[in-house]
Amino acid sequence: MKSIFIGLVIAVSTLTASTAKSTQSTVSIKEFVSSYLQMKNAFTQDNSTGAADAGEKMEVAFKNFDKSVLTPVQKKTFEDVEADAKEHAEHIGKNSGNIAHQREHFVLLSKDIYDLVKTFGAGQVLYKDFDPMANNGKGAFWLSETKDIKNPYMGKAMLTSGSIKEEIK
Amino acid sequence: MRLLNKILISIGTLIIGIQFFRPALNKSNQVTDTDISKIVTTSDTVQALLKNACYDCHSNNTNYPWYSNIQPVSWLMAKHIRQGKEELNFSEFGSYSPRRQLSKLNGIANSIRDDIMPLSSYKLMHKNAALSTYEEELLIKWVQQARDSLSVKN
Numbered sequence: 001m002k003s004i005f006i007g008l009v010i011a012v013s014t015l016t017a018s019t020a021k022s023t024q025s026t027v028s029i030k031e032f033v034s035s036y037l038q039m040k041n042a043f044t045q046d047n048s049t050g051a052a053d054a055g056e057k058m059e060v061a062f063k064n065f066d067k068s069v070l071t072p073v074q075k076k077t078f079e080d081v082e083a084d085a086k087e088h089a090e091h092i093g094k095n096s097g098n099i100a101h102q103r104e105h106f107v108l109l110s111k112d113i114y115d116l117v118k119t120f121g122a123g124q125v126l127y128k129d130f131d132p133m134a135n136n137g138k139g140a141f142w143l144s145e146t147k148d149i150k151n152p153y154m155g156k157a158m159l160t161s162g163s164i165k166e167e168i169k
Numbered sequence: 170m171r172l173l174n175k176i177l178i179s180i181g182t183l184i185i186g187i188q189f190f191r192p193a194l195n196k197s198n199q200v201t202d203t204d205i206s207k208i209v210t211t212s213d214t215v216q217a218l219l220k221n222a223c224y225d226c227h228s229n230n231t232n233y234p235w236y237s238n239i240q241p242v243s244w245l246m247a248k249h250i251r252q253g254k255e256e257l258n259f260s261e262f263g264s265y266s267p268r269r270q271l272s273k274l275n276g277i278a279n280s281i282r283d284d285i286m287p288l289s290s291y292k293l294m295h296k297n298a299a300l301s302t303y304e305e306e307l308l309i310k311w312v313q314q315a316r317d318s319l320s321v322k323n
Binding site: 080081083084087088100101104107108112136 | 267
């Protein structure tokens, strides 16, 4: 009788522990990270249409994101980023053929996605790279999934310009 | 000949008819608390430049020219103003989140530097909206100062 009771206690506690864990991991910003990286890679290839496609993908990701799983504090951060990032994604999506304009928005979008990653975790290792010459000489950073420098602001003209500033785990 | 008359009369009627359909005017005489001049330090010179070059489409107060009384001119204008305000509204700048305020300021400097704004079609009709190099630099410097002051605040 006693052993049944102990067994029951263990079963219940593992069950609650696992549900607690699963609610925590439901906040996934994978869609934002993947569309961001797709966009970044298109820019490194000077591919304006590819960047626009990724921008549209990110817009959809924002539309489909379920905010009900967020805590009030998380929600505040998310909505602050969302209002800004959605607009950048939309502009990048609409401006296929005008890569200079798309890259201007990408400067600010990179900051937004960085903040999302810092708050929620990317689920993968990312590198924060910086190029002091990008953004009209004011400098700009971007996020990358690889250690090699591939500069989305300069593209093929100066692909390896820049350096790693931070490894985000 | 009779047919031609009929066509001319119907076109005339149509033109007169559409004069009665006017979109609501984008007019507000008070400066709102969310106006950009209340959020960041804006000199009178910069304020005047913004009013001349930007506010017709990017604020709650348009300075209408005489021909805006003729249709379909005001319909086209109303559309431009709606789209312009959607993108950036100087009268409601204070209601944007801090992050968006910085983004918008960046966008202002970029559009001026890249000669996207003011629109060339707008400059064609508003000669004093065309910015000289000096005026452009003035605005870009103002944007930079505004960005710095907001970054410190947040």
